[in-house]
Amino acid sequence: MRRFLVLSMNLCLFLSLQAQQTQKPPLHGKNWMAITGKPLAATAGAAIFQKGGNAVDAACAMIAATCTMWDVLSWGGETQALIYNPHTGKVIGINALGMAPTGATADFFKNKGMHYPPEYGPLAAVTPGTPGGICTMLAEYGTMSLKEVLTPAMQMAAGYPIEAQTANSMERGKAQIKQWPYSKAVLLPHAGQEREAPEAGEIFKQTDLLETLRKMVEAEQQALKKGKNRKEAIYAAYARFYTGDIAKEFVRGCKEQGGLITEEDLAKWKVQIEEPVSVNYKGIEVYKLQQWTQGPAMLQALNILENFDLKSMGYNSARYIHTVTQAMQLAFADRDFYYGDPYFAPAEPLKGLLSKEYAKERARLIDPAKNLSPALPGDPYPFEGKSNPFTNYLSKWNTSKPLAYSPVDEKYLEQVWRGTTSVEAADSAGWVVSVTPSGGWLPACIAGHTGVGMSQRMQSFVLDSVFNPFNVVEPGKRPRVTLTPTLAMKDGKPYLSFAVQGGDTQDQNLLQFFLDVTEFGMTVQEAVEAPNVNTYQLYLSLGGEDRKPKPGSLLVNSNTPDWIRRELIKMGYKLTYEDRTSGPVNAIYFDSRHGTLWGGSSNHGEDYGVGW
Template structure:
């Protein structure tokens, strides 16, 4: 197996990981993977037209947003791109910001203890259109018209999957509160017959003609700019300007404010995509890259720093000792996430240098109790490890893993805590991986605007629900208190891994707070336990709920641990004796998509969990 030579990983893997439900995808020229087969086809179409992995990833992003694969066009996009022309990894920050007037006082006046879960007040400024166009303009080869063609065909009408159609029907009461959402999602609604199905049926052509018009406007702006003699890049940015400063932006603002939202035209016009330097750490010779503190990505890097000197392979795959060690490491990394992560473009500055210090990791490692779960695991103080003094020592001393507002009364209806904790904890996103023979590698974890989404008027654009990831109380996290123009700390977390400067892995996963847990276990499955990409993606993992949820009431459940029946009763009993509340579920949530690259052979291996619809195409 070529990847073993590339990663120098173990040659023996757990017997339970040998057989897989799906085969490994093998390719020499390219791989396109995402949350829906139709969207993977959109990526393959770009490669067939001479596009690179960025073009393919952008087409898959547009297609998944059009299919509402736990995101819509008004959501947010987070990406890592390996650029073979520079040999560097770049980050794409296309997360929206809180609108004008979004202050803690405003939401408290509405009777809320957190910003709402749904509706116009849950929306940050749209990020996905801007993220797609910036990636395409800066790193792609094809035109916007070519890349959006699959999305436009789907907006004209595509056979909706039964699972998604039924999801719409389940959420009909929420959707029906917003006129344009009701019109788009509930085409069969009969107010006089509440028992009649309102959503499309599975396999029915689902039409989004307003969204189609919006996408056509973007393509028209590009065409006009090209006709005026502008370059390919300039023409794509002309479309960008039309979305954020033109008639599309005006319609989004009008419709949102009409329904009680806070957007202004200046909020959209002033927002920008950041092309930024990601953060990384080296784990046993492998450089792992993540976006910085505006998402939870550094938590995985912190966990790897803590784990690096520990003989996790010697503990045995998914043994009680191994699971306990992972759980304790995650406790420490996620406690830091819950207190220190936030928007790096908004003061105060997060202590990322200290958080990723190997010396800080050693200090945190010393706190691990070898035979009992620490339900009181707290954030540490990384500031001394970057030569600074912590400005929040008083808040740090008061910090509790149980948010102080979690038991407060929220507002009524969908606006506060309408989704049960487990669904919120696992909520929200798709994943996209693409790679090509020229060396471009892309990992994207877009999200926001999932069903039930508020559709902003005739734009057809379903807006984000990311405001709910802010807090109103600085005692929970002084870096993530809502403010106009600020990004909420999101859960979305694409990943790239390089060895000796060459990309060897791209991987990300759907879900909410479980994402970094899933990806940490996937990475160890490959690097420590010798699994191939498909075995690692399908392997049953464990889920901790000890960190604070980023959704709903931000609940923490110290000691709660989900495992599958593959974990033997002996190991479960050992974990219970260590203080864990062990629950056995048929399958833990881990819909990973991944590409492993063998630089020696010049080939790709693609894999996707058998949990849902995720898969891909390779050539």
């Protein structure tokens, strides 16, 4: 009888959620869809579509616009994307993540008394990736010129009415911004006044950045005049940024402020066009970027969860929340130890990590009655016919003392949710793009007179192999990042395209969004607004010196019913509550039955979409 009552209550909760009107309307389109983190940037994508561009052209314009608006990223950050090419029927990965510069070694940072590379400033910077990422995506898969695609960003660099969120972020971070002369000149135009940052609605101008973008377009146009084709001309702009006068000024400004990046570092770095990884979840092929991101952790969690009947548990019941949380914690423990740059030795055991048999072994660790603490990395090597060469490091994880519980404070939450943005674009020709660009967020250090804010992604490396033998910093290496766009295919056709901002919470929220749609039949707008849970039982990828897991800590939505709270507490969870438990998911659903596009844009933050 009690089981019947619990199921009935869960059903009523789910049906009441289904009956609620979403805070934002779903987007509908027949020809194209453009969604990103800022309204003006979505408008930039729409403008490119209206001029006849495809989804790649529009996505590049939106990335450029969001970088110019400092939407928790800037031009010196990194871009990672998944692109579906309808002509080949293949999903392509774009790796435009910067690398550690010359001199960036574990000993270099240890000798400065650090346990991780720093959060901010020139020493936090890997080489800029976004300019190269935009150029490569556009040259290889777009249809328009760089001049056309960068026009909205250039107009904004010349001056746009800044929004309160960014302006206030500049004001809050002004003490750090003042450490860096080029940042101070750009980001604090009212130096010496009570409010030194721009006000909301004020025209914010970036003269140096405009000149950098103008130089890139000039290189493209000069190449076209010399008879180069569209693709070659775009790569001429790429070359000017990484090997020409822009590179020289970037390096000069970086070194002047104490950074390590050299001209040789910029010239050696290249965008990688990759084969993404995927798993099949109940007939849906889910694609992620490789293990230099945390993306495969979501695929591991799906493999684990395939061993459970989630739908019968009821949407966000205590049993459902517990099962999903345990799968996430096991997948993230593997992420913390085994993920790193695949272009550097040692080779990550990705085949074993994504094995269905390994997932079954991990699933058997889930106790339906209590939280597994600590959740430790497993051993995927036998599932690819090998022996684990790092058992000595794993043994140190296994014999470590249980971590004491520490409360979740504002500083910790800032580290967990630290931002990026997302870009989703699709068109009627079948092109689909999902991007999670990031890096160079406020307070950022601008490199000389380029107007380009440098990345802070170096902090995602570790300095000791005990923590992760695949992600120890060294020159030329890319850090393992949290950034994780997603594409899903069904019956050989695009099914879902989705991404989210939020540091270590990204694949947690994307996993639950995906399950909301596939297991519980939500529309994309319902799913982007639906309450999620977030576990803090993992090592943080960003932040200060303390990155340790918080055993049992679980964020749940403030509207979670009391009886579910009580059951979770009995299972060993320490609950915190927020009205916002997912951070802004943006998504496109491909309605194959009607041949239309459904867009979902988060009701948190300033995310915005336009469809036609």
